[in-house]
Amino acid sequence: MTPAQSLLRSATGLNLSKAVVDRAIKNRMEQTGIGDAETYLQQMQPEELTALVELVVVPESWFYRDPQAFYAMSEFLRARLAADSGRLARILSIPCAGGEEPYSMAMVLTDAGIPPDNFMIDAFDISPTCVARAKSGIYGRNAFRAQDLSFRERHFSSAGDGDYRINDSIRKQVRFKQGNLLEFDLSARSGYYDVVFCRNLLIYFDKPTTKAAIAKLEALLADDGQLFAGYAEVPSFCQHGFAPLQYNQAFGLQKEAAAPHKPPRAARPPAKQVAPRAVKPAPTPAPVSRSRATPSRVAPAARPATDATAGANPAPAVDLLAEARRLADLGDIKAAERHCRDHLAQHPEAAEAYFILGLLNELTNKPKMAEDYWKRCIYLQPDHYEALCHLALLAEANQDASGAAALKARAARIYKRQQAS
Structure with a gap:
């Protein structure tokens, strides 16, 4: 791993290929007028590191993406409020990209008849540009990919040039902040959230970082809360203290201790770590998305290499x-x-x-x-x-x-x- 890769991994937790990092550094060197990569890294300041991170974190999201998770969340919170109408439901969206996910949550809960005083959503993203875009509440056509766009009529107004502005009644339900999950201070947030959405973040982490991130999320989530992950990430959560919920295609989880008791199953061999997916850098300076590392099945062992010399012992098998x-x-x-x-x-x-x-x-x-x-x-x-x-x-x-x-x-x-x- 190069020094530049190590720097960005420390800053973001992401596993980035050398090609992706080199392209991002080349872009920033052209912007800053520095002609030598070693000099650029030596002169790195916090503001410049933020600008470099923006080039390797391209968000890809839209409203009502994988909507089953939002409806499962709504059903869960409505049941809680039926038991305690004065309860405040605390919800976390991390990473929130440009705000499409947390705003979708707020729209679904509002349409379900949950009063605004009964829920609050905290939304974090590592990218300051993403957070600024989310706070603006203005979105182009690419953010509206759902088959049913009736929500746009209810919760948005025209902003001109084909853009739409989300209504203030929805905006005020979400608090956006810049932040990195791996650096969260848990002292004031242990067990704080009833619902956590962390979808398509772990796919960009290696095995140790995935374990650390899940530990943070477990600490943030209430013992009887629910967490919603990306569909490729459920196995990683199940390997680290979570159990899947039975919502169809919602990819919801709960802490294993809170899951209904089931008879013990035979142990399964641990999944092996596979190479991560690279984050594709944007062609111009723009906020970016996160890289993929999912556990894979254990592959058959390769045939052992043998020494053709008479009387020699076989060489050890190579996987x-x-x-x-x-x-x-x-x-x-x-x-x-x-x-x-x-x-x-x-x-x-x-x-x-x-x-x-x-x-x-x-x-x-x-x-x-x-x-x-x-x-x-x-x-x-x-x-x-x-x-x-x-x-x-x-x-x-x-x-x-x-x-x-x-x-x-x-x-x-x-x-x-x-x-x-």
């Missing part, structure tokens, strides 16, 4: 796919790819090798090749949950809403079966 993941985490994409291909030479139908090749091609900004490899993976292993999740995210990025929905539903069915087995 080529485990080594490919390790090399990818270190940024050595070519060597990681070579290990995958060596594994495929021995095991031509190894779905996991194609899955990792897909991740490697996504890291190098080749989404079409990544898609082809993931399709090969699910052809060979139709229940490969992680490949389906990655294909769904790719479909979303290509604005293929129906394709993404079908892939998410398929992944959800597979995950439910895996949990039941």
Whole structure:
């Protein structure tokens, strides 16, 4: 890992490829007039670090994205208020990107008849630009991708030039702040939130950072609260003290201690860490989204290499796919790819090798090749949950809403079966 990668990882927690970081630094060097990368890093000030972070954190969100989670939240809070009408429900959205998620929460709760005095939403994002955009409350057409746009008639007014401004009655229900989950001070917020939305953040973290982030979220969430994650992230939460809720396609979770007792299941082998997805930098200075690291199934071990010399002991077995993941985490994409291909030479139908090749091609900004490899993976292993999740995210990025929905539903069915087995 280069010094620049380490710097940005310390600042954001994100696993960023060398290519992404180098492009961002080159952009900032052109903006600041500094001609040498080493000098640029040595002269780094907090304000410049913030500007650099903006180039590697591109938010991708829209109103009512994966709406089942919002309706599950509404049902949960309505039941609570039925038992205690004076209760204030505290809700957290992190990361909140440009505000589409927390504003969606406020609209859903308002439409469900929950009085404004009974809920308050805190929304945090690492990007000051995202927070400023959210506070402005003005959105273009790209933020409205839901099939049913009736909410826009109820809660927005025209801002001219095809833009829309969210109504003040919704804006006042959300408090936006700049902040990093990994740096949260928990002293005043332990068990503070009844509902936490943290969707599509952990997919950008490596295994240790994921564990640290989940520990923060667990501390923030009330013992009887509910958390909603991205569909690719549910397995990570279930490995660290959470249990899934039975809302269809909402990807809700609760603390394991609060879950109804179930008979113990046979232990399953721990999932291995896979290479993270790279964050794609914006072509011009603009706020950015977060990178993907999901647990994968344990791949079959590679055949052991043997010494052809008579009487020699066999060489120890080499797990080529485990080594490919390790090399990818270190940024050595070519060597990681070579290990995958060596594994495929021995095991031509190894779905996991194609899955990792897909991740490697996504890291190098080749989404079409990544898609082809993931399709090969699910052809060979139709229940490969992680490949389906990655294909769904790719479909979303290509604005293929129906394709993404079908892939998410398929992944959800597979995950439910895996949990039941």
